[in-house]
Amino acid sequence: MKKTKLLPVAVLASLLSAFIPVSQAQMDPTQTRSFWDDPDFKNRFMGTYGQLSDVEPKVSREEGAFLQSVVPVIRDNPRQAITELQNANSDGATAVYDFAIGNIYFQEGDLNNARTNYLAAVKKHPDFRRVHKNLGLLEVREGNLDAAIKHLSKSAELGDMDSRTFGLLGYAYLQQGKFVPSESAYRQAVLQDPDKLDWKLGIAQTLITQERYDEAIALFSQLIEANPDRSDFWLLQTNAYLGSNQPLKAAENLELVRRLGSLDSASFVLLGDIYLNQQMPDLALNAYQEVISREDKPDIKAPLRSASILAQINAFDESQKLIDTIQTNYTSELTKPDRLKLLNLEAKIAKQQNKVDRSAEILEEIIEEDPLNGEALIQLAEYHVDKDEVEKAQFIFERAQNIEGFEAQALLSHAQLMVKNSDYVEAVNLLNRSLAIKPSKAVEDYRDRVERAARSLR
Structure with missing residues (x-):
């Protein structure tokens, strides 16, 4: 039975951090009914409501009659309605005029003018609840969360118990990372409208973030x-x-x-990662192969990483199969560095599977494409060491010794070849050069042992 290794801690942490990106809520917090379609407000707008409460401005008989005459104009010609309302909106006029103008602008998508008129309305009547609510809605749409919270909270303070008000408050707090007040607001929204899924989703998301x-x-x-x-x-x-x-x-x-x-692709990759972390390489491979065969396949980096991790846990067959699938499905996307990564990985897999000649062929292919690939040069030299082809190995080690970043390792491997051939003096020389580039207590101890062996032969 094939044994797999445990994933390195860093890899494990990376996999477990891969949460699925899902929208903050399955809702559009910027939707509202046109104010003239709200039956309650429509009655007030038409002047049939009698004495107003403290949260609505007063409207005179004349103003009510004028507003009644404007309603059909709003439906048929919003711009004309704005003009008529603006002409009637003198300094002492009811704040309902400003509110009506703001609503028309809001309906037309002119949020700046809508805001201006809403603010004019609350300046005239600071406790105009409907204006605070619509300002909150507008600011949520614009992403001005502090302002949205201010006006929505004021609307609630003035007695607004509409689930939308509390749901939007929950949404705004959630976007700010204020999860406790967000949860409270969403729960209040659910109390007002138990069947609304958006608010329940909001609660669930605050629970996850907490x-x-x-x-x-x-x-x-x-x-x-x-x-x-x-x-x-x-x-x-x-x-x-x-x-x-x-x-x-x-x-x-x-x-x-x-x-x-x-x-979706990201979730497919996550599924494969979960199986990988659970030491189920066959199921991981199945998920990876399916996702990279789709039209919406992920960026090449994800399958490259997966193939590498499969090899790390000794799932060599699965890693090679994934490499084959990558090469089939990313033909046009593979860059030169990507191809070299795959070839390096294939060489390591072949070596681990005792296919040493195949590994050497791949290494030669890598070096032909990338002559300064120090890692491939060292591995190819070690292949020739194992084949007792000393001169070839020495020649390749000497090439690797001149490549930045690989000098110390190439010198060390070359020294080990010299020790194998009982050339202790040359081995000590190579080890000293390696230590000068990269000090190491282990290499220093090895050098001392080789020196003693050299002295014993004198």
């Missing part, structure tokens, strides 16, 4: 039970499983999304 993974897993299980075909729910729960150190549970989720046909 590393309360078990709670997040439980919440996602409820969402999945009600919506089993929602692949995004399965993927978000996968993140929670990874965070709670349950990689095989995460893999189960990814496999289910794979069967749904919704697994």
Whole structure:
């Protein structure tokens, strides 16, 4: 039975940090109904509401009649409605005029003018709740989170219990990394609208960011039970499983999304990485091969890394199969450095599989393409050492000794060849040169032993 090595700690940490990127919430926080379609406001807008509360400005009988006449213009010709409202908006006019103008600009996508008119409305009537709510919505859309939180909080303070207000507050706090108030706001939103999935997703994401993974897993299980075909729910729960150190549970989720046909490239790579970390190289290879055969295959760096790690854990057959798949599917994307990485890896695999002649052929191919590849030169020289081809080995070691970054290792390997051939004096000379470039206690001790052997022969 083939033994696999444990992954190095650094590699393990890298794999476990690979959470799935999913949008912060499956919602568009910038959507709102047109103000004239809100029945409650429409009644007030038409002047049929009687005495106003403290959170709405007063409207005179004349202003109400004028607003009533403008409603059809708003629907048919928004720009004309703005002009009529602006003409009527004198210093003492109701703040509802500014609010109406702001809403029309908002509907038209002119957010700067919408903001200007909303601010004018709250200047006239500081507790105009609907304006604070719409300003909060506008600022969320613009990414001005501090301003959004200010106005949404004010709207809630003034008695706004709409789930959208609290949901947007949760969203804004989440974007700022303020997870506790975000969770509180999302929970309030759920109280107001228990059926809204967006708010439940918001809660789940705050739980994940607070590393309360078990709670997040439980919440996602409820969402999945009600919506089993929602692949995004399965993927978000996968993140929670990874965070709670349950990689095989995460893999189960990814496999289910794979069967749904919704697994993207990044998640496929993650699935392979999980199997790799769990010492399941055959399953890892299957995931890697499938993803790099797709049209939306990942960047070449991911499969190159995977092939290298497979070799590190002694999964040589799987590593070579993945290399073959890479070469088939990345023909046009492979750069010269990428090709050399693959060839170097193939040479190491062939050597580990005792295919030493094949390994040497690959090394010669590498050197032909990259004559200054010191690592390949040293490995090829060592191949000739094993074949007792001393002159060839010496010649190649001498080439490697002149390549920056490989001088010390080439000198050391050359010295070991000289020791093997009982040329201790030359070996000491080579070891001293190696130590001058890269001091090492182990090499120094080796040099001392070789010196003693040299003296014993005098």
